Amino acid sequence: xxxxxxxxxxxxxxxxxxxxxxxxxxxxxxxxxxxxxxxxxxxxxxxxxxxxxxxxxxxxxxxxxxxxxxxxxxxxxxxxxxxxxxxxxxxxxxxxxxxxxxxxxxxxxxxxxxxxxxxxxxxxxxxxxxxxxxxxxxxxxxxxxxxxxxxxxxxxxxxxxxxxxxxxxxxxxxxxxxxxxxxxxxxxxxxxxxxxxxxxxxxxxxxxxxxxxxxxxxxxxxxxxxxxxxxxxxxxxxxxxxxxxxxxxxxxxxxxxxxxxxxxxxxxxxxxxxxxxxxxxxxxxxxxxxxxxxxxxxxxxxxxxxxx
Amino acid sequence: xxxxxxxxxxxxxxxxxxxxxxxxxxxxxxxxxxxxxxxxxxxxxxxxxxxxxxxxxxxxxxxxxxxxxxxxxxxxxxxxxxxxxxxxxxxxxxxxxxxxxxxxxxxxxxxxxxxxxxxxxxxxxxxxxxxxxxxxxxxxxxxxxxxxxxxxxxxxxxxxxxxxxxxxxxxxxxxxxxxxxxxxxxxxxxxxxxxxxxxxxxxxxxxxxxxxxxxxxxxxxxxxxxxxxxxxxxxxxxxxxxxxxxxxxxxxxxxxx
Numbered sequence: 001x002x003x004x005x006x007x008x009x010x011x012x013x014x015x016x017x018x019x020x021x022x023x024x025x026x027x028x029x030x031x032x033x034x035x036x037x038x039x040x041x042x043x044x045x046x047x048x049x050x051x052x053x054x055x056x057x058x059x060x061x062x063x064x065x066x067x068x069x070x071x072x073x074x075x076x077x078x079x080x081x082x083x084x085x086x087x088x089x090x091x092x093x094x095x096x097x098x099x100x101x102x103x104x105x106x107x108x109x110x111x112x113x114x115x116x117x118x119x120x121x122x123x124x125x126x127x128x129x130x131x132x133x134x135x136x137x138x139x140x141x142x143x144x145x146x147x148x149x150x151x152x153x154x155x156x157x158x159x160x161x162x163x164x165x166x167x168x169x170x171x172x173x174x175x176x177x178x179x180x181x182x183x184x185x186x187x188x189x190x191x192x193x194x195x196x197x198x199x200x201x202x203x204x205x206x207x208x209x210x211x212x213x214x215x216x217x218x219x220x221x222x223x224x225x226x227x228x229x230x231x232x233x234x235x236x237x238x239x240x241x242x243x244x245x246x247x248x249x250x251x252x253x254x255x256x257x258x259x260x261x262x263x264x265x266x267x268x269x270x271x272x273x274x275x276x277x278x279x280x281x282x283x284x285x286x287x288x289x290x291x292x293x294x295x296x297x298x299x300x301x302x303x304x305x306x307x308x
Numbered sequence: 309x310x311x312x313x314x315x316x317x318x319x320x321x322x323x324x325x326x327x328x329x330x331x332x333x334x335x336x337x338x339x340x341x342x343x344x345x346x347x348x349x350x351x352x353x354x355x356x357x358x359x360x361x362x363x364x365x366x367x368x369x370x371x372x373x374x375x376x377x378x379x380x381x382x383x384x385x386x387x388x389x390x391x392x393x394x395x396x397x398x399x400x401x402x403x404x405x406x407x408x409x410x411x412x413x414x415x416x417x418x419x420x421x422x423x424x425x426x427x428x429x430x431x432x433x434x435x436x437x438x439x440x441x442x443x444x445x446x447x448x449x450x451x452x453x454x455x456x457x458x459x460x461x462x463x464x465x466x467x468x469x470x471x472x473x474x475x476x477x478x479x480x481x482x483x484x485x486x487x488x489x490x491x492x493x494x495x496x497x498x499x500x501x502x503x504x505x506x507x508x509x510x511x512x513x514x515x516x517x518x519x520x521x522x523x524x525x526x527x528x529x530x531x532x533x534x535x536x537x538x539x540x541x542x543x544x545x546x547x548x549x550x551x552x553x554x555x556x557x558x559x560x561x562x563x564x565x
Contacts, residue, residue, distance in 0.1 A: 049410040050403055051564040066410040069313070077407055083400035085328060092327035100320035100408040102311055125399070140404065 001025055001179055002047060002148055006056035009042050009203075016042045018203035019056070024181045026147065029174045031194030031211075032183040035291050039203040040183040041079070044152050047181075048077055060148060072101040076141030077150040083137060086126025090117055090136050093125060097140055111139040130157040138169070149173055151182040155189055167193050187287035201291040223259050225252040226275035227266070236269050237262070251275070317409050317418040325422055328395055334388035335430045339437060342381035346374050346438035350445025357449050369528035370451055371461040374442035378435055378465060379526075382472050385427055386493050389476030392423045393556075394486035403565050412561045420477055420553060427473035431466045457528050460538060464525030467542060471549045472497075475518055478552025482559050518548035 002024035009017040017039040024030045034040050045051040047058040049065035057064060060075055068074050084093040094108045112121050115135040120128070125136060134154065141149055151170065155163045170193055174180045184190055190197060190211075197214050199207040207214060227233045230252055237244045242262070243255040254262060259276050266273045311319065325331050353373070357365065396402040409415040439462060443453065452458065480489040497519050504514030505523075514520055515534050524530040524541035536544060 045403075045564070048403075048407050050406055068410065071410055072408055079403055079407070080400050083404040085395055085399050085401045087328050087330060087395075087398075088324075089327070092323065096320045096323040096327070097404065097408055099323055100317055100405075102313075102316045 001061060002181060003059045003062075004043070004047070004056075005059070007043065007046060007053055007058055008055045009039070009046060009051060010054040016203050017046070017053075020200065020203075020205050022198050022205060022208045024148070024179045024198075025196070026179045027174060027177050028195040029170050029180045029182060029193050030196045030198060031190035032181060032198050032200070033187060033190050033287065034183075034185065034200040034206075036185050038185075038200050038291075040185075040200065041152055042203075043200075044077070044079060044150055044181075044183060047150060048075070048079065050079075070101040070103075070144065072097070072103065072144035072146065074144070074146050075148045075150065076144060076146040077152075078134070078137040078141045078154055079150070079152050080137070084125045084133075084140075087124055089122050089124055090128070090139075091121040093136065094139055094143060098143055101144055103144055107143060107145075111142050114142060115139045131159060131162045134158060134162065134166075138166070146178070148179040149181065151180070153183055153185070155184070155186075163189075187284045199287070199290060206290055222256065222279050223254045223262060224275060224277045224279050225254060225262060225273065227252070227271055227273050229271060232269070233266070233271055236265050236271065240265055253279075313414065314418070317414055318422060320408075321418045321422040324395075325392055325426060328391075330391045330395055331388060334384045334391065335426060338381045338384040338388070338430055339434045341384060342378045342434045343437040343441045345377035345380055346441040347445045349373070349377055350442045354446050354449060357446075367529065368449075368451070369457060369461070370442050370446060370449075371439055371458040372526065372528045373446075374439040375435065375461055375465045375526045377442070378438050378469065381434055381438075382469055382497070383494060385431070385469055385473045386476045386497065387490065388427065388430075389423060389473040390480040390486055390489040390493065392426075393419065393477055393480035394484065394489060397484050397486075406565045413557070416481070416557055416560050420474070423477050424470060424474045428466070428470045431469035431473075434469070435462050435466045461526055461528065464538060464542060468522040468526060468545065471522065471542070471545050472519065474549040475545075475552045478549065478554070478556040481556025482552070516544055518545045521545045521548075 004020050004022050004024075007017055007020040008015065020043060032040055032043070042051060043058075046053050047060070047065060049071075060068060065071060065075065084090075091108065091112065094111065095105065098105065098108050112118055115138050117132065117135055117139065120132065125133065128136065134157070138151075138154070141151070149170075151166075154166050154170075158166065170180050170182060174195070182193065194211055196210055197207060198205070199214075224247070225233060230246070230250070233252060234244055237252075237254060240261070242258065244252050247253045259278050263273070263276055265271075266276075350373075357368075360368075396405055405415060406412065409418075439458075476489070476493055479493060480486070483489045483492065501514070501517045501519050504510050504517060505520040507514070515536065521536055521541040522545035524534060524536050525538035530538050530541075534541070
């Protein structure tokens, strides 16, 4: 378990991370969501003891990262693709990493196989594609068989097959009871992987909630109705206290997922219904709305010269 | 697998050093270049020895002569010291390293120890090799194999080269960039220090510069006008290395990775 308490990071007058409080619990994938520049990577680096917090703390099972003995056996991290010297082979990179935490050579071979780099293990990392570098970084994260895993934007630059592979891997790791913490700036990506969401914008915590709750609370889900008699349908729904608006294509849109109630009302009033469908909440929309004020610059809203 | 944390990190640093061409090649080239130059200069001198002034012939010392070639090889040890550190700052390796070994003192001491130990071994091989090569190349012109002066020069030069490398490791840790470190150290050792060490006005200070101070142990007759003898000179040089390494430690422990 990872505990973040009052965590802040200041660079001069710029506040990159501002008083974060949240936990990353075992047995689930916690998505760490925020627009680019929201402070996700800085937070992850502070968890790993790479950057020193200005105030507050990040603890792993009650201890700051720097106090962990053989930390790779407790926390594995993919902070940037590979983070390895281009002149070293993948095998040698993982070998020194393993040796530093008293992990045997056999495990090095195991993780190479696990991420599917067997055929290129003896090639210099500099010749790797981005996807291969990501796999190498993940091999490094898994090396110590840790209980907690951090992935910073793991699907960046991957092909669909690679993305699917990482998703399955992360779900699998969480299912084994590990704490999986994964950052992304893409809501759609999180929707497919995460059980829990921590959303930040401009370094501040915006939401710390289950995925389902997030969808219900913040997303605008509605029920789509097509009928030959939209005016009568509207009157019936109004009478039942259901809010309705007319959609762009002329179909009615009732607030909330209420196809059952609406279906019954239509039957009772003898209305013909051509279509009655719940519309899945647009997570992307919910996310955009949540972070709108926190995004530093909107597209088409460039900062004026020299001012910040 | 009952290695202590320190041993584990040392093993890891040793693997890092031996698996990169940018660190193994400078070491290999140090030996090859120094011994090669020693042979070339030796063969040249063999033919022209008799034309040297008599005073020079009498004062000639083969160890000093051989070590003169080694001084050119030191540039490669400087490069090794710089690259063993700066390879960490290529491709974000440093973040992987510090995530694996978050206690920066442990990480740094292992790196310094492995780098310095390698430099010591390579320096010893280089000095011995260059000396023996000069002996062979000079033939009958070379004096006794191991007199007191020779022993001092050979041991002293080995330590000199090792300290030059340690100094470079410290400077590179402070600067982080290989280009910046090499661009500072090489002109410093080959130009600035020579000027400061020989121009009368600034010599008082110049002779305390690391390579100038260390140079006293590498000659048969140390400069008599210097306040530093062979061993005190080496001590001054060691102090420089300690200061540079200490500066590296302070910055590494304070900085965000």
